[in-house]
Amino acid sequence: MAKLIILGAGESGVGAALLGKQQGYEVFVSDGGPIKDIYKHELTAHAIEFEESQHSWERILAADEIVKSPGIPEKSEVMKKIRATNISVISEIELAWRYSKDAKIIAITGSNGKSTTTALTYHIFHNAGLPVAMVGNIGISYAKQVATDPQEYYVIEISSFQLDDIKDFRPHVAILLNITPDHLDRYNYKMEHYVASKFRIAMNQVAGDYFIYCKDDPEIMNYLKNHSIHSTLIPFTIMEPLKEGGSMTNDQINITVNGDTEIVSMYDLALKGKHNIYNSMAAGIAGRTMNIRKEKIRESLASFKSLEHRMEFVATVRGVDFINDSKATNVNSVWFALESIENRPIILIMGGVDKGNDYSAIRELVKERVKAIICLGVDNQPIQDALGKEVATMISTSSMEDAVKAAFQQSNKGDVVLLSPACASFDLFKNYEDRGRKFKEVVREL
Structure with a gap:
């Protein structure tokens, strides 16, 4: 044995x-x-x-x-x-794949938007009546699902760490959403190692498989210039029209697979913000590669409910909206969060375990949209050094209760208090879920 x-x-x-x-x-x-x-x-x-x-x-x-x-x-x-x-x-992903090779695997990775795109893709497949499970970094593990309740389709959220230890794992559909600096401490602070890790998702793919990727991401495009992928490449972009893939004309999203186009109005999407247009395109393309009917995809993109801890509306207290984006554990996720809140002053709660973050990427948006930063963590110095000059007020706190109270004191009617930490949570909380739930508890007690 x-x-x-x-x-x-x-x-x-x-x-x-x-x-x-x-x-x-x-x-x-x-x-x-x-x-x-x-x-x-x-x-x-x-x-x-x-x-x-x-x-x-x-x-x-x-x-x-x-x-x-x-x-x-x-x-x-x-x-x-x-x-x-x-x-x-x-990795556990590799072991699970060995015993589910007959199933159709849709694997999703990227620095940001993985969980949302995985949940949205699952929603499309489930709505279409397919026997599908959502596994990996979201929900239960892939291996446990294969052992206890095998399905014909698996939509898997996969991190770079899980991809590092695959050997033969081969998804029928691989989605690479974006690549921005994250977890560089695990990759000797070398971006090229992290990029190569993300691309392992496609390393065993063959001609009949699909590789869906963001054409607007410079790291992805740079890698593709110098490396070949053996599957069918399907790009998505908001910058130009495409004959095949996902693109935009005016306020319409066009999803074209094998020359057949599905059109969805941007205003019908359940998820708002530019980053969610990308996520919706990727999920919609995945659905079309599996021949899911166009009206089912359109209906699913409109009816999806967003995830807990990802731009989750918590409550309005005296005219101030509180939003839980605890899953934003890197700078780019915070950029997306700030970018999606327009024309309203933001009080930003951020901080935690700094993974060598470069906050310069959000400096302009902070200057433009954030009126106060409430630092929450054991070491808030890097945030103060990087963003202190961009806001009128910066306050250091070391508990969620203090952070929420300080944010509320800084707010006026019509403002948004946003928990979007840019950091891991292990200094004060068990994980990002624990941090998000604590935030919601404290907000509801205001």
């Missing part, structure tokens, strides 16, 4: 363990930190051995194959020891 070691017992690790057990592997789960009770119960219920807050080296290094959690960096002690051996290391 082949020995499968799972490193990390989060959603993806536990999903990989369930699938490994189901497929007849001898499975052992090892996590260097504590394991959440919910996952411990799941592993115990399936009689899967595990350890927490330690690594049993002898057992790990006797593995036939290792599934690595996307959260474990290559420079960690555990990965250095494993890389010194010849043991195969794969």
Whole structure:
């Protein structure tokens, strides 16, 4: 019986363990930190051995194959020891794909908009009556879905970390939304390494597959100039008309696949803002590659409800709107958030664990649209240094209660208080969901 070691017992690790057990592997789960009770119960219920807050080296290094959690960096002690051996290391995405090759896979990556586009694509497929699951970085893990409730279609949100450890994973449709600096600490601060990681989504594709990409993204276009993709390329753009792909004329979105065009009015889209035109185009093209009827796509693009923690309206308090964009963990996401709020003064709550952010990308928009910045985090200095001169008021806080109260004090009727942190959340919160929920709780108590 082949020995499968799972490193990390989060959603993806536990999903990989369930699938490994189901497929007849001898499975052992090892996590260097504590394991959440919910996952411990799941592993115990399936009689899967595990350890927490330690690594049993002898057992790990006797593995036939290792599934690595996307959260474990290559420079960690555990990965250095494993890389010194010849043991195969794969991601949970790779393991899940092995046992779902007959399904149609629609995989979505990009620095920003992944979750929204994944949820929107799933909404289109689900509305069309197809047997589809939404998995990956959103919802349950791909491996757990394959193990417990296999489907004919999978719409998968995939991060660069998950792509780093694929070998044969091949999506029928790959979507690359954009590439902006993010997680560079994991890529030796080299943008070209991060770009190459994102493009791994298409590395095993063949002629009958589709690669859907943003023609307006300079990093994507630069890479395509120097590298070949073997699948059918379908671009989308808002800058010029296209014979094939997604484009705009006046206020209409045109989605053309195999010469057949679907037209959707920009005003009918459920999601507003320029970035969501891109997301809607990408999802619409994915639907057309799978021959989903045009009216179903049009109807789905109009009826979609946005995600929790992504430009989520929370409440209006004394004429001030509060918006939760806790999922904005990089500077570019904040740019999109600011860009989508027009003609209203913004009080911006931002800060957290800085991943080496370059705030210059949002300087102009901050100057133009933000009247106050409320810093929320353990180290707010980088934000103060970069954006202090662009706003009349900057206040440092170290709890969500203080941040929301300070923002409310700075606001007037008609203003928007926007939580869009640009940073990871691990200094004060468990994750971005915890941060977003705390924001909503405090706002509702005002």
